[in-house]
Amino acid sequence: MRLDTVDQEYMYSGHVGCPGCGAAIAMRFFLKAIGKRTIMVIPACCWSVIAGPYPQSTLKIPVLHTAFETGGAVATGVRAALDIKGDSETTVVTWAGDGGTFDIGFQALSGAVERNENFLYVCYDNEAYMNTGVQRSSSTPYGAWTTTTPGQEWKRLRKKNIVEALCAHRIPYAATASIAFPEDLVQKAKKAKAMTGSRFIHIFSSCPTGWRMPSEMSVKIARMAVQTNIFPLYEVEEGLRYTINYTPKGYLVNEYFRLQGRFKHLTEGDLASIQEMVNEDWELLRRKAGEYSS
Amino acid sequence: MQQVLEGSHAVSEAVRLARVQVISAYPITPQTHIMERLSEYCADGNMGARFLRVESEHSALAALIGASTSGVRTFTATSSQGLALMHELLHWASGARLPIVMAEVNRAMAPGWNIWADQTDSLAQRDTGWIQLYCEEGQEVLDTTIQSYRLAESVNLPVMVILDAFFLSHTFEPVDVPEQESVDRFLPPYQPKFQLDPENPCAFNQLAPPDVYMEMRYNIQSAMDYALDRFEEVEEEYFSIFGRRYQAVEPVQCEDAEIILVTSGTVTSTSRQVLADLRARGEKVGLLKVKLFRPFPVSLIRRLVSPASKVAVIDRNFSFGASGIFAQEVRAALCNLPGHPPVFGYVAGLGGRDVTTAIIEDIYWRTKNAGIPEQESFWVGISEVSHAIGHC
Ligand SMILES: Cc1ncc(C[n+]2csc(CCOP(=O)(O)OP(=O)(O)O)c2C)c(N)n1
Ligand SMILES: [Mg+2]
Numbered sequence A: 001m002r003l004d005t006v007d008q009e010y011m012y013s014g015h016v017g018c019p020g021c022g023a024a025i026a027m028r029f030f031l032k033a034i035g036k037r038t039i040m041v042i043p044a045c046c047w048s049v050i051a052g053p054y055p056q057s058t059l060k061i062p063v064l065h066t067a068f069e070t071g072g073a074v075a076t077g078v079r080a081a082l083d084i085k086g087d088s089e090t091t092v093v094t095w096a097g098d099g100g101t102f103d104i105g106f107q108a109l110s111g112a113v114e115r116n117e118n119f120l121y122v123c124y125d126n127e128a129y130m131n132t133g134v135q136r137s138s139s140t141p142y143g144a145w146t147t148t149t150p151g152q153e154w155k156r157l158r159k160k161n162i163v164e165a166l167c168a169h170r171i172p173y174a175a176t177a178s179i180a181f182p183e184d185l186v187q188k189a190k191k192a193k194a195m196t197g198s199r200f201i202h203i204f205s206s207c208p209t210g211w212r213m214p215s216e217m218s219v220k221i222a223r224m225a226v227q228t229n230i231f232p233l234y235e236v237e238e239g240l241r242y243t244i245n246y247t248p249k250g251y252l253v254n255e256y257f258r259l260q261g262r263f264k265h266l267t268e269g270d271l272a273s274i275q276e277m278v279n280e281d282w283e284l285l286r287r288k289a290g291e292y293s294s
Numbered sequence B: 001m002q003q004v005l006e007g008s009h010a011v012s013e014a015v016r017l018a019r020v021q022v023i024s025a026y027p028i029t030p031q032t033h034i035m036e037r038l039s040e041y042c043a044d045g046n047m048g049a050r051f052l053r054v055e056s057e058h059s060a061l062a063a064l065i066g067a068s069t070s071g072v073r074t075f076t077a078t079s080s081q082g083l084a085l086m087h088e089l090l091h092w093a094s095g096a097r098l099p100i101v102m103a104e105v106n107r108a109m110a111p112g113w114n115i116w117a118d119q120t121d122s123l124a125q126r127d128t129g130w131i132q133l134y135c136e137e138g139q140e141v142l143d144t145t146i147q148s149y150r151l152a153e154s155v156n157l158p159v160m161v162i163l164d165a166f167f168l169s170h171t172f173e174p175v176d177v178p179e180q181e182s183v184d185r186f187l188p189p190y191q192p193k194f195q196l197d198p199e200n201p202c203a204f205n206q207l208a209p210p211d212v213y214m215e216m217r218y219n220i221q222s223a224m225d226y227a228l229d230r231f232e233e234v235e236e237e238y239f240s241i242f243g244r245r246y247q248a249v250e251p252v253q254c255e256d257a258e259i260i261l262v263t264s265g266t267v268t269s270t271s272r273q274v275l276a277d278l279r280a281r282g283e284k285v286g287l288l289k290v291k292l293f294r295p296f297p298v299s300l301i302r303r304l305v306s307p308a309s310k311v312a313v314i315d316r317n318f319s320f321g322a323s324g325i326f327a328q329e330v331r332a333a334l335c336n337l338p339g340h341p342p343v344f345g346y347v348a349g350l351g352g353r354d355v356t357t358a359i360i361e362d363i364y365w366r367t368k369n370a371g372i373p374e375q376e377s378f379w380v381g382i383s384e385v386s387h388a389i390g391h392c
Helices: A022-034 A046-050 A071-084 A098-103 A106-114 A162-167 A182-194 A215-227 A254-258 A268-288 B007-017 B032-043 B057-069 B080-085 B087-095 B138-155 B180-186 B210-242 B267-280 B298-305 B325-334 B357-369
Strands: A038-043 A063-066 A091-097 A120-125 A173-178 A199-204 A234-237 A241-244 B002-006 B022-024 B050-052 B074-078 B101-106 B131-134 B159-164 B172-176 B249-252 B259-263 B285-290 B292-294 B310-315 B343-347
Touching: A022 A046, A022 A091, A022 A120, A022 A182, A022 A199, A022 A215, A038 A046, A038 A071, A046 A091, A063 A071, A063 B057, A071 A091, A071 A106, A071 A120, A071 B022, A071 B050, A071 B057, A091 A098, A098 A106, A098 A120, A098 A162, A106 A120, A106 A162, A106 B057, A120 A182, A162 A173, A162 A199, A162 A234, A173 A182, A173 A215, A182 A199, A199 A215, A215 A254, A241 A268, A254 A268, B002 B007, B002 B138, B007 B032, B007 B138, B007 B159, B007 B172, B022 B032, B022 B057, B032 B050, B032 B074, B057 B074, B057 B080, B057 B087, B074 B080, B080 B087, B087 B210, B101 B138, B131 B138, B138 B159, B138 B172, B138 B180, B138 B210, B180 B210, B210 B292, B249 B298, B259 B267, B259 B298, B259 B325, B259 B357, B267 B285, B267 B357, B285 B298, B298 B325, B310 B325, B310 B357, B325 B343, B343 B357
Parallel strands: A038 A063, A038 A091, A091 A120, A120 A199, A173 A199, B022 B050, B022 B074, B074 B101, B101 B159, B131 B159, B259 B285, B259 B310, B310 B343
Antiparallel strands: A173 A234, A234 A241, B002 B172, B131 B292, B249 B285
16 A cells, blocks of 8 residues: 655654654654644653653644543543634644643543544553653563563453543544554554544554564554454444454464563463463454454 | 622632632532532633543542643642642642642641641641732632732742632621622733643643752742732722722731731731720730731831730641641741740630630730740640640
8 A cells, every 4th residue: 555645744753752763654654644633631750751842843733731630621621622612623732742632631531532522632652651761651561571561460450442432422433543554553653543532542663662572663562462362453433333454474472572672571382372462352353343243 | 780799609609700710629528618619600601611520639630731821721629638638739830830820728737537627727728829819808818819819929839719618608798799800800811921722732741850959949938029029919900990909917906906816818807806806905005917927018017016015816727746837937027136026825616616706805914914825835725735645
């Protein structure tokens, strides 16, 4: 597929993210799709730093940096103000990390989506609190080391399924996307932009620093997350109609885990049980998408 | 037009007349009547505002931060627990230099649950960079709310209009509700100095390293200093149209007073009665009502109380480990003034307990009969307390 938006850049070169930062790649492609008439709300996360310190900004769109747990609420207020001013053109986007979405910002997000606020919420998911130095979040996957799940205390709990949580709100549009599949990401962002009501895109954004892997592995690892069914690409309309957008190769999870330092303590037995969990989740998703009848 | 209004509804009327564009709030007693009336106005078309029914006070203020940065006039209201929940964003609103106006109905902090009047909730937020205005009666609540928008928008700082639970929020009084045209003359539409705009993309509230942060804070203090002058100008302009003004601190018979009582909120009204009674008996007593608490009008207070021989501050609030908060501030204002009068601190009426004329008179006599203050605060009107429990 050809990317017809590839020429437009809404990010200046010179952001201050780590080398190989998946969140920076996610932003760059997302902005190509969403365009200039956008106001972006960024609660505390790595992107509060990546966007650059005063008086510089990496982004060519207006940005409102805000408190960690306020992504859903601040966007609600921006939208209300634009409506009162008669501006229906501008898209309001919240751009938050997994911590700001799954955890501390979940209440404000749930409130905004229940009210069906007319905005697009993007969570770039690097599976931990990276800004503060790799602490676990409820998005950290089963098996992962983080600085708060060290040694033998590695995380033995499953990753929260945020898309399902939002589907329970009957959100008009929810989708997953990946930095390794830019055409799919751009197409979903454009689709979401054209809709009204609450919309959610969950972007898998690898983090070489926090995942303990070389920076050039960022895109490869993100691609493997999709190919192994660990992070399937799908979308849900009205919280009910599921579409799987990409049929993965169905690789085994081992290689994905072996390439990342955050999983290096896992035994063959651990990997086998993780494979079972991944299979189970994938089958559940296929059933919801009507591709599998039990 | 003269109407009999509950204090809460005096706020609501003022917000309607100020043509606020985005309102956001969460229910809490005793604030709720303010928001209920406003949501009716929005529903029946009496107001052209968007009313956001958010899921918490934290989100109420967060939403206004978004709306205000987008260049519209905003309002919220809360009390005690709700204000405490907003704490992080109180700093955010002032740091972002947003002219948000809030009505804060003073209610005691839990535990135990107590919905009655107590100023500790708003005073605990004194360092958050909000202008704070304490009101005494319904008319003042309405006038102050309208004035607050002029003040906030000219200095780019948020304003808290503060009224006592029940004694003011739920008490019906005759209130003159001005005509819309006169209010429009006093308060033109909001002209933001900066706002979110895709045609002119800017980053707001971004990372501020040590080489720039301190100047940003200094600017907030400059705005606070400016607000002292602006408050008086705004009052003069309001007076020229509506014939009412209140002053940052209102002195009553202070010129020849030997003892000056310092009050705020509804305790002031009761004190006015005590003042009249004592004066009739030949006592040289004066009253100083503090309305503007942030910025604290230091030089005004110095000038007004320095001729007296003693100052007695009545606090319906307390800072644990220190003293009543108005007393602290008055002491701090006077300490560099050579030969200033001693400051007696009295704590009364916490958690909605009545501060009666008898209590205020007792405060006067205690002050008169004492030489110097023997302790930082005297708790008046409390029953015998078991120290065994206090020390546990
Ligand atoms: C109320 C509050 N608590 C904690 C913090 C500190 N903090 C800032 S960013 C962050 C983690 C962000 O994690 P996430 O949302 O996943 O974004 P990431 O940094 O991983 O991109 C934390 C804990 C804060 N700013 N505010
Ligand atoms: Mg994260």
